Amino acid sequence: MAKRFTQSSINWSALAERVPAEQRVNLTGFKAKSDGYLRRVLANPPEAPKIDWALYKKTVPIPGMVDTFQKQYEALKIPYPADTQSAKVDAQWAEVKKAIDAFIAVSNANIAKYEKEIAETKALLPYDQMTMEDFRDAYPNEALDPINRPSYWPHSPEEALDYVDPEKQAHAAHH
Structure with missing residues (x-):
């Protein structure tokens, strides 16, 4: 059985901080759709309702019909879709993370260089x-x-x- 979601795993406030002002309307619409989907999922029970097969066996006059339905019902397995995108997203994130780390390294080198220049300038006599x-x-x-x-x-x-x-x-x- 697939894991049951009970709440959104998205940190909406952190995401909203990163979204530009002109895109906030789109983010709000996306959040509303996501929240609506989560509400619909949570409105349904996590497990399918139990069927009282004994009651049906007593009331259905055709012999073996309820047993056949019961076997078919219990054999029915609705597959949960396989997650084929998480690995791709993780790979993209790894590439982006490398680019971010490289940018941070270059930025820190620039910061050190500029701080050295500032220190040299402050050490000079005033003009x-x-x-x-x-x-x-x-x-x-x-x-x-x-x-x-x-x-x-x-x-x-x-x-x-x-x-x-x-x-x-x-x-x-x-x-």
Whole structure:
């Protein structure tokens, strides 16, 4: 005999938290259908009613008819449908769980990286208290370095001392 359901196994409040606002109407309709189905199932007894075969044997005049019905009734087994979907759902959940775990791992790595950056930024001197030397020490690539990287106004790559025009260089390479 199949297991008798006595209540819904769905945590509706947890599900409602995850459903977007525009889908709440659909969730409410689905919950109403599910609750209605559960009420109809619970309205029926869990077992089929017992038949008083002795009473029928006394009242039915045809000999052997009640015995034949009784054998057929007791031999009748209504099969409960086999659960063919739970394994598929479990397999899908395993795949989704792997994706969730991978996302969590990547997110935790990003969080650690950003927390490190935040700690480094908080450890810096405030800009209003920083000297040019402090700025150079904190940001060596952005700081002005007139000896190693001289720059002339308008400070574009074309104005650098060792600038070579890529178009002229490509043209010279072809000839």
